[in-house]
Amino acid sequence: MTHSKNTPHYHSLTEHFQKIAHFEHLSALGDWDQATMMPLGGSESRGAAMAELARHIHELKTEPFIETSIEQAEEELLNSHQISNLREIRYQFMQANVVPADLVQAKTQLAYRCEHAWRDQRKNNDWQGFKPNLEALMKLVREEASIRAQAQDLSPYDALLNKFEPGMTTARLELLFGDLKSWLPGLIETVQGQQKNVQPIALAKYSAHTQEALGRDVMKYLGFDFNQGRLDVSSHPFCGGVPGDIRLTTRYDEADFTSGLMGIVHETGHARYEQGLPKEWRGQPAGGHRSMAIHESQSLFCEMQLGRGKGFLTQIQPKLQQHLGSQLSIEDLSQIYTRVKPGLIRVDADEVTYPCHILLRFEAEKGLVDGSLSVADLPDFWTQQMQSLLGIDIQDDYRNGCMQDIHWAVGELGYFPSYTLGAMYAAQFRYSMEASLGSVDDLLAQGKIELVFDWLDKNIWSQGSLLTTDELVKHATGETLNPKFFRRHLEQRYLK
Amino acid sequence: MTHSKNTPHYHSLTEHFQKIAHFEHLSALGDWDQATMMPLGGSESRGAAMAELARHIHELKTEPFIETSIEQAEEELLNSHQISNLREIRYQFMQANVVPADLVQAKTQLAYRCEHAWRDQRKNNDWQGFKPNLEALMKLVREEASIRAQAQDLSPYDALLNKFEPGMTTARLELLFGDLKSWLPGLIETVQGQQKNVQPIALAKYSAHTQEALGRDVMKYLGFDFNQGRLDVSSHPFCGGVPGDIRLTTRYDEADFTSGLMGIVHETGHARYEQGLPKEWRGQPAGGHRSMAIHESQSLFCEMQLGRGKGFLTQIQPKLQQHLGSQLSIEDLSQIYTRVKPGLIRVDADEVTYPCHILLRFEAEKGLVDGSLSVADLPDFWTQQMQSLLGIDIQDDYRNGCMQDIHWAVGELGYFPSYTLGAMYAAQFRYSMEASLGSVDDLLAQGKIELVFDWLDKNIWSQGSLLTTDELVKHATGETLNPKFFRRHLEQRYLK
Structure with missing residues (x-):
């Protein structure tokens, strides 16, 4: 399906997303293992390895060549399935690319801390403890939503819905x-x-x-x-x-x-x-x-x-x-x-x-x-x-x-x-x-x-x-x- | 240990090898899972994901900046432990870098096929089947040994010993x-x-x-x-x-x-x-x-x-x-x-x-x-x-x-x-x-x-x-x- 010489740009995109899928395979394995098999002592190095992997996948998904290749692939003669695949490639690229890396990182870190604290706060019915964390996180969520909204010409909440x-x-x-x-x-x-x-x-x-x-x-x-x-x-x-x-x-x-x-x-x-x-x-x-x-x-x-x-x-x-x-x-x-x-x-x-x-x-x-x-x-x-x-x-x-x-x-x-x-x-x-x-x-x-x-x-x-x-x-x-x-x-x- | 501003090249090397370690973590997980947990149907995509990961690790280990950074780090004021680490970095870089990527790939592929066939050949006491595969593989092993030997000024077998x-x-x-x-x-x-x-x-x-x-x-x-x-x-x-x-x-x-x-x-x-x-x-x-x-x-x-x-x-x-x-x-x-x-x-x-x-x-x-x-x-x-x-x-x-x-x-x-x-x-x-x-x-x-x-x-x-x-x-x-x-x-x- 991807070997046509007449569709080099589409072809390069499929190869790139296949590569991404290989790293996502490892991510899925790491998540599963963490939840089912990993002993406590593995948390620290697993967390670091998974963060490294997420960073790498994000880099791959936002490589600048993707945008130009999508544009060029749109001019290529694709069958209807390839056109669908290109639509999904464009969607994934856009989802990954629209939010600045700094904001992604800030939100990831804050979310990690918030979740960690929440586990105990929930047990203790500690709303006063959870509230400021959630407020800080919501600020970043609104920022993310507004950036996603602008890029897609959607309302902020619609932009969040569109992630899923x-x-x-x-x-x-x-x-x-x-x-x-x-x-x-x-x-x-x-x-x-x-x-x-x-x-x-x-x-x-x-x-x-x-x-x-x-x-x-x-x-x-x-x-x-x-x-x-x-x-x-x-x-x-x-x-x-x-x-x-x-x-x-x-x-x-x-x-x-x-x-x-x-x-x-x-x-x-x-x-x-x-x-x-x-x-x-x-x-x-x-x-x-x-x-x-x-x-x-x-x-x-x-x-x-x-x-x-x-x-x-x-x-x-x-x-x-x-x-x-x-x-x-x-x-x-x-x-x-x-x-x-x-x-x-x-x-x-x-x-x-x-x-x-x-x-x-x-x-x-x-x-x-x-x-x-x-x-x-x-x-x-x-x-x-x-x-x-x-x-x-x-x-x-x-x-x-x-x-x-x-x-x-x-x-x-x-x-x-x-x-x-x-x-x-x-x-x-x-x-x-x-x-x-x-x-x-x-x-x-x-x-x-x-x-x-x-x-x-x-x-x-x-x-x-x-x-x-x-x-x-x-x-x-x-x-x-x-x-x-x-x-x-x-x-x-x-x-x- | 790695934050001194006076040792920027050493520091960049430690960061790079830390990154490599994160990917090696995933490699170890993939290997373990394959041997203990993975169902048969997972072989194909796991094989592809692990090959992608190995390629990525090899790329990281052979990035050209490593060689120049090692040379520059050798001029930096390092303590004895850091000097040891630099020695091991040099060793790992050399081991990964000395063999041309084409040879690595050819040997990996041939080894994979040879091992796969060997599993049945061994069961069947089929020396005549195994012999040509082993001969072909030994040709590449001798090539590898000779390249490693030249790079390290060692005899070919010594060069193989030195891998371990x-x-x-x-x-x-x-x-x-x-x-x-x-x-x-x-x-x-x-x-x-x-x-x-x-x-x-x-x-x-x-x-x-x-x-x-x-x-x-x-x-x-x-x-x-x-x-x-x-x-x-x-x-x-x-x-x-x-x-x-x-x-x-x-x-x-x-x-x-x-x-x-x-x-x-x-x-x-x-x-x-x-x-x-x-x-x-x-x-x-x-x-x-x-x-x-x-x-x-x-x-x-x-x-x-x-x-x-x-x-x-x-x-x-x-x-x-x-x-x-x-x-x-x-x-x-x-x-x-x-x-x-x-x-x-x-x-x-x-x-x-x-x-x-x-x-x-x-x-x-x-x-x-x-x-x-x-x-x-x-x-x-x-x-x-x-x-x-x-x-x-x-x-x-x-x-x-x-x-x-x-x-x-x-x-x-x-x-x-x-x-x-x-x-x-x-x-x-x-x-x-x-x-x-x-x-x-x-x-x-x-x-x-x-x-x-x-x-x-x-x-x-x-x-x-x-x-x-x-x-x-x-x-x-x-x-x-x-x-x-x-x-x-x-x-x-x-x-x-």
Whole structure:
């Protein structure tokens, strides 16, 4: 694909980005190892090595020849896939190049210190300690946002969104999330009413070892290829590694196997996406995942669309018996996994209340970036929003309030919407899939789960970043993101 | 140490080599991961990423500014440690720079192909398949040796030795090994006569899991710091990682726990050396291990000087009872670990016959490099040497003869002598240590093993490469390498 003599500039760009991908491979390995394997004594030299590597990758991504080569490649005769790759090269170059190196470094250093302090401050509910750090970091975030905005002719918050969701705008999110806000709190109330007399099911304790064996079995059922990846333990589950060698992690709670298990199902969704990215485009920007929302759509497809459905639970219930000796019925599992209960913590939230945590953060981020919300006012804002969205009183509990997530502590704004966009995409994909394949529950009951993944592979995974997000979704489902599918999904599953 | 404004050139060199060390950190991580963790599907992209990294490191090590900066730094006012560091910088630059990049690449590629084919050829005893590959590779090795020789005003084989043992010469090795050859075959015969009526001890089977728990316990006894390292499994045991994060590997044979256990003891010796290298010189050439023979001296000190002695066996025998439920007495262990039995395979050889495998390879390498021994004649040479050194008939068993080691299959000549030099240094260190501390066996019996390691730390580990090998050994023991200590050690332990 890249050897044509008629496209020397395009060709030199692909070679350069292949080189960058090799160094990013090492970066992924270093991150994974740090989270899973590295002993404490390795921190210092690993930190220095990773910083050196990040600097090198940034240098490679901002080499001046890239800009001129892009311009010249645009004059070359490229096929449509090469044109897509060039679009993604331009995007990556712009993202890396637009922010001055000094600002990148200042933000990286401050974020590192802020995060480090936050780990203890959070434990101690120490808002007064965290506040000045966050204020200093927000100043740099606003500076970054404003520079990115100018370069792309976007609003500052849109410029941050574009780091994770190329093409996404605040205006569009306000439409999508405004719709959600109009019906979700009502739905939550109704479902809570329906579930209020349902008694929680007590769970037995199972060792991490036993849970892991179950997890591996479920991963195999979900088509995870252990010749192309691993499962390990880390304190914060993630899906890392590189295509061909995807490294999942999870954590096990002996008293509640259901969370670790569904964590594995979630990460397996991420993993299958990565394992399914187009091999012939490996190492090229067009071969990467489309966006963070599309990535989340794949994990949430597994965890929510499949994982909490009767079809899936029917299939894994015998595995629970086999590995855990569990006596839980399919009805028990369904009840556990569709329990709706507003809570303080985003990552512990169920499928129905989760978007409220995102609505809150989206509003807060917009205000923090445009200056209409000060860091000092954040706790009051949080208290009021938790009350109005979820009916929860949070007063003075900063630890489980605005200090709960790592994202802001490392200066990462603009990411949160991806989670709920992902949930919306996942629902849309399922309905579209069912239009041609019939009910997913039925397919699973017939042992045909691979047809579900074939659809995802054909429509999403194998497309990499060859299409834009809107093109991809339209190509897969006939229309761009439509929030009605998410609503339909929740109503069908939760309203009895 | 590096911030003086009066030493700008020296300072720029230290910064540059620190940068190189950061990339070498990633290289060590990639190697370790490949051997222990990486699934099969990761090979291709890992191979490409590691090749990219090697290329980058080579570019950094051969940047033209280094040569001029070394010259200018030589005019700067440096303290003695800085002068040592500059010597090591010069050495590393010369080693990396002297061979043309084309030759490096040609040899790397050929070695990769040769090794790959060798893995099957060895299994199939396919000398005719291996021979042409080895011939082609030896041609490049001789070319490399000749270029290195010219640049350093050394003989070609000396130039190869110097990659691993700076300062070591063929002439000196001939003296050391000539001495060995004069008494070792006789000693082996005598010891075999003494042991011929001793019945081998049958071993029970133990799971890898159980053996690992024992191994960890023994590593702790040997002072391995698990906050600064790990133990894992790989098909070929090694000690990798970086100071602060040393990664040991071993393999377990359920039918023979004694080999895996002593493998762990051996690698722990390497590990403690790496963990003990001077912290203030981390990332600088003067902070690295002194030479491969000194590295082997530390592993062999643990495995042979300590590991097969009564003092050590007395201490670990209760651990065998505890972890394995083993009923082996201290006498049994001593008999197992001091059994002398000539065999075909170097890596399986006991302490007494091992040097014969090295004498053979040393002679062969000299001949292969100066052209007096052709690859075609290698099997006959092997047969004749095995007969004369160890009294073993090897006829037509190439697999367990000249095809047994990976070293030549990857074009690495000049390394083998390090093993026996290491054994000699280890003996010399023990006698020197005992001159001031008294019997090592007694120290261990008194629970004072840390005094042994304190001596090694003070005299060897903490010195890094600040001294030359001869200076280091003289400083530690009062004289440079003297083979009489190794002879004394073997005679004292094995002649009853």
